[in-house]
Amino acid sequence: MTQIAFIGGGNMATSIIGGLIREDAVNPDLIHVSDPGEEQRQRLEADFKVHTHAENLDAIANATVVILAVKPQMMKEVLAPLAATLTARQPLLISVAAGISLPTLQAWSGCKAVVRAMPNTPALTGTGATGLFASDEVSLDQRNLADTLIGATGIAVWVKTEAEIDAVTALSGSGPAYYFLMMESMIAAGIKLGLSEDTARRLTLQTALGAGKMASASEVAPDELRRRVTSPGGTTEQAIATFEGAHLRDIVQAAMDAAARRAAELSDELGN
Numbered sequence: 001m002t003q004i005a006f007i008g009g010g011n012m013a014t015s016i017i018g019g020l021i022r023e024d025a026v027n028p029d030l031i032h033v034s035d036p037g038e039e040q041r042q043r044l045e046a047d048f049k050v051h052t053h054a055e056n057l058d059a060i061a062n063a064t065v066v067i068l069a070v071k072p073q074m075m076k077e078v079l080a081p082l083a084a085t086l087t088a089r090q091p092l093l094i095s096v097a098a099g100i101s102l103p104t105l106q107a108w109s110g111c112k113a114v115v116r117a118m119p120n121t122p123a124l125t126g127t128g129a130t131g132l133f134a135s136d137e138v139s140l141d142q143r144n145l146a147d148t149l150i151g152a153t154g155i156a157v158w159v160k161t162e163a164e165i166d167a168v169t170a171l172s173g174s175g176p177a178y179y180f181l182m183m184e185s186m187i188a189a190g191i192k193l194g195l196s197e198d199t200a201r202r203l204t205l206q207t208a209l210g211a212g213k214m215a216s217a218s219e220v221a222p223d224e225l226r227r228r229v230t231s232p233g234g235t236t237e238q239a240i241a242t243f244e245g246a247h248l249r250d251i252v253q254a255a256m257d258a259a260a261r262r263a264a265e266l267s268d269e270l271g272n
């Protein structure tokens with residue numbers, strides 16, 4: 001029986017735990033979460049019936065998998081008091097933190113088998129997208145275990161180099177926020193065009209869901225799906241020309257470059 005410890009019970013841990021439980025992938029009785037926030041712990045217990053702890057050491061006591069879900073800036077001080085236990089027990093360590101490298105995680109924790117995972121918050125609904133990269137010491141069984149756990153929250157994709165995790169962070173890790181920004185913008189524009197807030201919101205969210213589902217289910221590439229909405233001389237053509245005129249593709253590239261750059265910077269800033 002695999003006991004899983006989450007260190008940090010915030011947004012990302014909640015999304016993964018919610019996904020695991022929703023998919024019946026893990027018995028909540030086998031999940032232990034530590035977080036300093038009492039309200040946070042009560043919420044996790046009430047929502048998911050998992051065990052919670054104020055002390056990180058209590059959460060990892062019998063864990064075969066330890067998932068690190070604290071802010072990158074906290075990681076060093078969180079791991080320092082856990083290193084002796086982790087070194088002795090050698091659980092599979094999975095870090096979801098942006099920008100903390102495998103060698104750094106190994107050095108700070110004393111764990112040899114470490115997986116870097118870059119998930120995203122839609123994990124909560126079973127529609128997460130996660131990039132994974134493993135240290136050489138991760139066994140095939142541990143790799144399969146990480147795959148099964150993360151796979152229960154959506155899709156899990158192993159990347160070939162650790163550097164690719166920064167690109168995954170910029171794409172799918174941060175990506176939900178890009179789509180939420182687009183939704184915010186479309187709701188605001190719909191209201192300015194005369195729709196009620198409720199109508200603009202409902203139509204925007206259903207359109208996002210429909211476009212995502214259609215693109216996922218279809219063999220047809222997004223550019224062709226876009227063309228099929230765009231009647232010559234029609235309305236969409238005007239909107240797309242406006243986006244292209246404002247260099248939307250360059251803006252997206254610059255935004256993702258900035259996110260990936262920040263992931264690399266975090267690694268330089270925090271990796272000592």
Ligand SMILES: NC(=O)c1ccc[n+]([C@@H]2O[C@H](COP(=O)([O-])OP(=O)(O)OC[C@H]3O[C@@H](n4cnc5c(N)ncnc54)[C@H](OP(=O)(O)O)[C@@H]3O)[C@@H](O)[C@H]2O)c1
Binds near residue numbers: 007037040174
């Ligand atoms: N959010 C995302 O979309 C996302 C996506 C991919 C990866 N990530 C990664 O996930 C990690 C967590 O991000 P998040 O958005 O979930 O942040 P978060 O909501 O702030 O969660 C972190 C949690 O850790 C708690 N914590 C603080 N000090 C702790 C300690 N000493 N021991 C145990 N827990 C402690 C925090 O409590 P307090 O709030 O009381 O300080 C908070 O509840 C980050 O490394 C981030 O890079 C996040």
